[in-house]
Amino acid sequence: MIDNNITEEILKKADIVDIISRYIQVTKKGRNHVALCPFHDDKNPSLMISREKQIFKCFVCGVGGNAFSFVERIEKIPFIDAIRKVASYVGYSDVRLNKSSLDKKVDEVKEKMYLAHQELTSFYQYNLSTKQGQVAKDYLESRHLDRDLQRKYSLGYAPEDGFQTIEYLIKKGFSYKTLEEAGIALHVENGYMDRNQGRVIFPIFDENNRPIAYSARRINEDENQPKYINSIDSTIFHKSDVLYNYARALDASIREKRVYVVEGFNDVYAFARAGLDSCVALMGTAFSEKHVNLLRALKAEIVLCFDPDEAGKKAMIRASDILDKTHIEYVMKNFPRDETRDLDEYLNDEGKDKFLAYINDVCDKFTFLLYMYEGGSALKTMKDKKRFINIFLEKLAALDEGIEKDDIILKLARITGFEVEAIKRAVIAYNRQSEKKEVLIDSVPTFQRKEQIKRYSRLKRAERSILYYMLNEMKAVDFFEKNVSFFIDDIYRNIANLVIAYAKEHGNINSEDIISMLSLGEHANKDELVKTICDLDLDETLKMIPYSEEAMKEYLKVIQEEKKKLSERDFLSRSLQGKPTEEKARIIKDYTAERDRHK
Numbered sequence: 047m048i049d050n051n052i053t054e055e056i057l058k059k060a061d062i063v064d065i066i067s068r069y070i071q072v073t074k075k076g077r078n079h080v081a082l083c084p085f086h087d088d089k090n091p092s093l094m095i096s097r098e099k100q101i102f103k104c105f106v107c108g109v110g111g112n113a114f115s116f117v118e119r120i121e122k123i124p125f126i127d128a129i130r131k132v133a134s135y136v137g138y139s140d141v142r143l144n145k146s147s148l149d150k151k152v153d154e155v156k157e158k159m160y161l162a163h164q165e166l167t168s169f170y171q172y173n174l175s176t177k178q179g180q181v182a183k184d185y186l187e188s189r190h191l192d193r194d195l196q197r198k199y200s201l202g203y204a205p206e207d208g209f210q211t212i213e214y215l216i217k218k219g220f221s222y223k224t225l226e227e228a229g230i231a232l233h234v235e236n237g238y239m240d241r242n243q244g245r246v247i248f249p250i251f252d253e254n255n256r257p258i259a260y261s262a263r264r265i266n267e268d269e270n271q272p273k274y275i276n277s278i279d280s281t282i283f284h285k286s287d288v289l290y291n292y293a294r295a296l297d298a299s300i301r302e303k304r305v306y307v308v309e310g311f312n313d314v315y316a317f318a319r320a321g322l323d324s325c326v327a328l329m330g331t332a333f334s335e336k337h338v339n340l341l342r343a344l345k346a347e348i349v350l351c352f353d354p355d356e357a358g359k360k361a362m363i364r365a366s367d368i369l370d371k372t373h374i375e376y377v378m379k380n381f382p383r384d385e386t387r388d389l390d391e392y393l394n395d396e397g398k399d400k401f402l403a404y405i406n407d408v409c410d411k412f413t414f415l416l417y418m419y420e421g422g423s424a425l426k427t428m429k430d431k432k433r434f435i436n437i438f439l440e441k442l443a444a445l446d447e448g449i450e451k452d453d454i455i456l457k458l459a460r461i462t463g464f465e466v467e468a469i470k471r472a473v474i475a476y477n478r479q480s481e482k483k484e485v486l487i488d489s490v491p492t493f494q495r496k497e498q499i500k501r502y503s504r505l506k507r508a509e510r511s512i513l514y515y516m517l518n519e520m521k522a523v524d525f526f527e528k529n530v531s532f533f534i535d536d537i538y539r540n541i542a543n544l545v546i547a548y549a550k551e552h553g554n555i556n557s558e559d560i561i562s563m564l565s566l567g568e569h570a571n572k573d574e575l576v577k578t579i580c581d582l583d584l585d586e587t588l589k590m591i592p593y594s595e596e597a598m599k600e601y602l603k604v605i606q607e608e609k610k611k612l613s614e615r616d617f618l619s620r621s622l623q624g625k626p627t628e629e630k631a632r633i634i635k636d637y638t639a640e641r642d643r644h645k
Contacts, residue, residue: 052142053129053562057112059136062100065113068135069120069339071373078584082373084120084335085109094584100558103580110580112561120339125565159228159282162220163249163257166230169214170202170247170260179203182246185265190394191315198318199311200249204262208232208243229259229278242275248311250277250329253340255293259283261311261329276329287336290314290327298323299346306349306405307333307341307365308389309358313351316390317405320398333365338372348376349408354385359418366411377408380417412441416454419461431462435469439476508604509533514588515598516545517557517579523549525598530605537571537578544575557583 063079066072072081072095083093083104092106103110109119118128130143173179174196182203186196195201205211212231216222222238225231232241245262252258259277277283289295289307291314299305302324306317310327317325324346328337341348350365352358362378369376385392393401409417415437425431438458445451455473459466512530515522523546533539548560557579564572564579582588591597 050559050563050566052140053114053566054556054559055140056129056133056136056138057100057114057558057562059138060100060113060132061097062102062113062116063095063097065132065135066095066102066116068343069116070342082371083107083109084372096584099583101561101580101583103577103584108577108581110577111565112558114562115565115576118565129562155224155227156282158220158224159280160256160258162215162224162228162230163259163282165218165220166211166215167200167202167247167249167257169211170204170249171197171200172202173205174201174203174247176203178205181265185246185263189312189315189390190319195315195318199315200251200257202247202249204240204242204245204247206244208239208241209237211240211243212238227280229280229283245275250283250288250290251293252282252288253292253296258288259285285329286331286334288329289337289340290329291323292326292340294323295326296344299344303346304349305341305344305346306351307337309352309361313389316393316401319393320401320405322402333361333368335368335372338368338374342372342374348374349379349405350376351379351389351405353388354381363411363415366414370411378411378414379405380407380409380414383417412438412454416457416461420457425462431464434458434462435464435472439473442473443477504604505608506535508601508608509535509538510582511588511591512598512601512605513538513542513545514582514585515593516542517555517560517582519593520549520555521595522593522598523555525595529598529602534605534608537574540569540571541575541579 063072066079066081070081070084070093072079073091077096077098079095079097080091081093081095082088082091083106085104086107088104088106093102093104095102101110101112102116111119113132114125114128117123117131118125121128121131123131133139133143174182179202183196186201191199191201212222212225215225215230222231225238226233230240231238242260242262244264244266246265248261248263249257250259250261259280261277262275264271264273264275276285279285290311295305302322304324306322306325308314308317308325308327310329314325314327317323324344326341348369350362350369352362352365359381366376366378387395389401389405392404396404415434419425419434425434435458438454442451442454445454455466455469458464458469512522512526513533516526526542527546533542544560544564545555548563549555552559561576561579564575569575
């Protein structure tokens with residue numbers, strides 16, 4: 047367990063707006079910030095981020111918490127790892143961050159895998175320089191990968207004798223178990239062998255520039271073998287989560303202000319030969335939200351630059367659809383209609399200068415789509431055609447009447463077969479709908495808070511108000527202990543007990559820190575507790591009535607009236623829930639005395 051003092055210190059340094067901005071686009075709105083919620087399919091910004099409170103809350107799906115909670119959810123990592131991640135973002139270091147014995151055990155397993163890959167990568171590199179590795183070197187040089195590029199990307203060769211490679215690693219102190227779990231050793235009938243034997247090796251590195259996997263290419267003529275063999279997923283490698291060349295692109299994208307997303311590592315090498323390192327590759331996987339998060343951290347304009355064939359162009363469109371949801375700026379490579387060459391082929395044929403001009407001939411998504419489908423790519427169904435028109439409606443609605451707008455509408459009509467007037471009517475309808483949406487958004491103060499707009503019962507409203515005061519005012523905690531004692535609502539009662547315990551230990555109230563304690567603890571309903579705390583902290587209606595003892599007394603009166611409506615047994619049962627033994631004894635004693643007075 048990480049010390050609570052450490053989490054407090056990290057949170058003091060962390061700004062939740064800055065932390066969340068590392069992952070999604072955030073916009074200032076009034077005192078707070080808003081964003082599209084990444085935890086559900088959000089169409090209108092429903093995530094509110096409070097710099098004042100240092101918490102976030104989605105008013106649609108209900109997810110909320112502090113900076114740690116956000117990183118935990120969006121990275122899909124343990125809460126302790128999220129604390130460490132936020133600490134690294136704010137430049138905080140402390141040896142106590144490594145004290146978890148369970149985590150230490152996991153880290154030891156990972157560390158052995160990292161070391162095994164590091165040792166094996168060096169071994170492969172050495173073998174490329176041997177007589178046996180000459181065939182691999184010849185292949186690389188035939189692909190215009192000279193010795194400098196071979197060293198730069200740690201390219202290598204796996205010896206034909208796969209048993210020899212595994213025995214080399216065993217002698218270096220690695221176990222068969224580690225090598226098998228890391229995806230290096232393949233168990234066969236007579237032992238363990240290197241699954242990459244006899245192939246050219248392309249190491250894959252993580253964002254910290256550590257080798258974690260390999261892509262191995264066949265160099266013999268045996269058509270019965272696959273051309274490429276890729277490492278299996280392991281504790282340290284998930285193919286769909288990795289972008290090839292990412293660690294190098296981290297630095298290069300700052301200089302070049304752009305990052306090019308390509309399909310494979312041969313494309314990355316083409317960029318390197320042209321003097322550009324700000325290039326990452328998908329390695330045959332589909333573009334995903336995980337890739338979006340990695341690219342966002344580069345703080346650079348994204349250029350989608352897949353292969354110029356039909357499959358590559360459609361993959362670019364799918365990637366652009368994902369990027370559209372995140373509001374990250376991007377452009378798309380504008381391919382000439384008759385171009386079919388891969389990037390490395392284009393570089394080989396045309397040279398560096400033309401290559402640089404070629405990759406920087408970019409356009410927006412609308413131009414890309416128009417050009418692609420005007421060139422003959424088929425829209426097969428009516429559904430496809432309607433969807434295609436809808437993609438352009440926003441752009442058309444924003445254009446003034448004139449040549450450009452008429453030209454786009456004419457091209458859309460030609461591509462889809464719809465009449466020009468029908469498309470113009472669709473634009474007018476979109477404009478009207480858009481205006482109504484704008485009015486609807488502006489008519490709701492600050493935010494569309496579905497959670498806040500809903501009606502609460504008289505009792506719940508009273509308990510909710512007192513609990514809000516308790517999260518913001520020490521006097522309210524004292525008042526609660528002396529006069530209220532417990533809430534009827536289970537969630538509110540649990541939060542009140544947590545607030546009281548925190549106040550006694552710290553002498554103040556800090557809801558952000560309480561959220562961290564909850565997340566680190568073993569509370570069965572901690573997610574619901576965190577969501578409720580965030581909901582209370584961000585409820586504008588509760589802020590309208592400032593704290594006063596008179597207000598507390600009014601709410602207390604409501605609670606007391608409602609308590610009388612409960613049966614005695616139910617009342618006592620609820621009173622005792624969540625209380626320590628001494629407190630239970632006091633409540634039972636008071637209850638008995640009160641009952642005896644009325645006999």
